[in-house]
Amino acid sequence: MRALRRASLIVAALNLAYCFVEMGVALAIGSVSLLADSADFLEDTAINLLIVIALGWSLGAQAIAGRAMAGIILVPAAVAAWQVVVKSSDPTPPDVPLLVITAAGAALVNLVSALVLARVRRMSGSLSKAAFLSARNDVIVNLLIIAMALVTAWTASGWPDIVLGAVIVLLAGHAAWEVWEAAGEERLAAKALAGEAVD
Secondary structure, three states: OOOHHHHHHHHHHHHHHHHHHHHHHHHOOOOHHHHHHHHHHHHHHHHHHHHHOOOOOOHHHHHHHHHHHHHHHHHHHOOOOOOOOOOOOOOOOOOOOHHHHHHHHHHHHHEEEEHHHOOOOOOOOOOHHHHHHHHHHHHHHHHHHHHHHHHHHHHOHHHHEEEHHHHHHHHHHHHHHHHHHHHHHHHHHHHHHHHOOOO
């Protein structure tokens, strides 16, 4: 458990630091996908800090924490969904070079986070699974942002950025569902250990 706690603290620090970088650039260039991704860095920070706090809890309490984290994963999805609606009325393309550089930096941070968490992702059920899934999905999102930036440069349109915002919503929703299911399995295991009827 010490390895999981150390890994979670490292990942939380990396995500919190880069959140401010990405959010600042997103606001400066008007990118929906970067803004949603910066909110996602906050989500990753919260998940990893929750892991550190919940490690000493019982299996049942960890299942509850896993369900709470499934909800946390949906926060950036809600941010992205709102920005998709707002930006649709004015689909101005974001600055492509800054978009690519920032997304590449985010991909590096998330790749390092995923590699750190890959070694400990099975150590604490839904807790470590939530953190690993989130970091893994973030690498995919960052690569999609870079690809979208190239399409934006080609089309001179803000619509690729808006479409990617919708994709981020779908990825976050899928990750939240996986974590919710894992937490449900832990809840059933906790009931079985306590000798309660499993419904």
